Amino acid sequence: DIQMTQSPSSLSASVGDRVTITCRASQSISNYLNWYQQKPGKAPKVLIYGASSLQSGVPSRFSGSGSGTDFTLTISSLQPEDFATYYCQQSYSTLVTFGQGTKVEIK
Amino acid sequence: QVQLVESGGGVVQPGTSLRLSCAASGFTFGSHGMHWVRQTPGKGLEWVAVIWYDGSNKYYADSVKGRFTISRDNSKNTLYLQMNSLRADDTAVYYCARDPKPTTIRWWFDPWGQGTLVTVSS
Numbered sequence: 001d002i003q004m005t006q007s008p009s010s011l012s013a014s015v016g017d018r019v020t021i022t023c024r025a026s027q028s029i030s031n032y033l034n035w036y037q038q039k040p041g042k043a044p045k046v047l048i049y050g051a052s053s054l055q056s057g058v059p060s061r062f063s064g065s066g067s068g069t070d071f072t073l074t075i076s077s078l079q080p081e082d083f084a085t086y087y088c089q090q091s092y093s094t095l096v097t098f099g100q101g102t103k104v105e106i107k
Numbered sequence: 108q109v110q111l112v113e114s115g116g117g118v119v120q121p122g123t124s125l126r127l128s129c130a131a132s133g134f135t136f137g138s139h140g141m142h143w144v145r146q147t148p149g150k151g152l153e154w155v156a157v158i159w160y161d162g163s164n165k166y167y168a169d170s171v172k173g174r175f176t177i178s179r180d181n182s183k184n185t186l187y188l189q190m191n192s193l194r195a196d197d198t199a200v201y202y203c204a205r206d207p208k209p210t211t212i213r214w215w216f217d218p219w220g221q222g223t224l225v226t227v228s229s
Contacts, residue, residue: 091214
């Protein structure tokens with residue numbers, strides 16, 4: 001299986017901060033990388049697919065980059081509604097796997 | 108709007124069976140592949156199974172292969188997960204999720220249902 005490792009596991013940030021979350025794959029996955037946001041008690045929601053494509057309806061402050069093994073999710077200016085847990089997921093292999101999550105908390 | 112609503116979760120004993128359902132609306136259900144994904148506090152998010160839009164192909168995670176069966180009824184816009192020989196480590200919130208592109212499988216998920224909790228405990 002392809003292992004997905006996110007860093008950090010959690011972070012504290014203030015409204016307006018630029019936030020970067022990293023995801024590393026255990027082998028090259030080209031650009032088959034997707035990002036999800038999950039709020040407490042809710043289902044995950046896709047933000048980014050194909051490493052850098054913004055899903056319809058997702059604010060443009062979210063962006064994704066990377067290819068191969070190293071990927072980044074950036075929130076350009078953190079908003080109150082962005083405090084949540086973020087997961088990466090590889091769709092390169094039919095044995096789909098997720099990262100362990102990064103919790104973004106209020107500083 | 109696109110909506111997925113799971114049902115059928117509950118508390119069951121180890122070794123027993125349970126069937127989950129996922130009612131879909133707001134899109135052409137019979138054109139999309141569908142997945143089950145589960146989530147536990149300890150293991151995080153784990154993909155469980157996928158079924159092609161026409162039911163022609165099904166794949167399973169190793170952890171459930173031989174015990175779980177995914178199926179669909181396109182006439183009823185409903186996805187199912189038959190879970191047999193349940194174990195304590197099957198305890199999770201189970202989500203159904205749509206594969207976003209019609210007639211193909213892209214192996215990502217949009218949208219997800221609200222989830223149904225399955226607890227396996229004696």
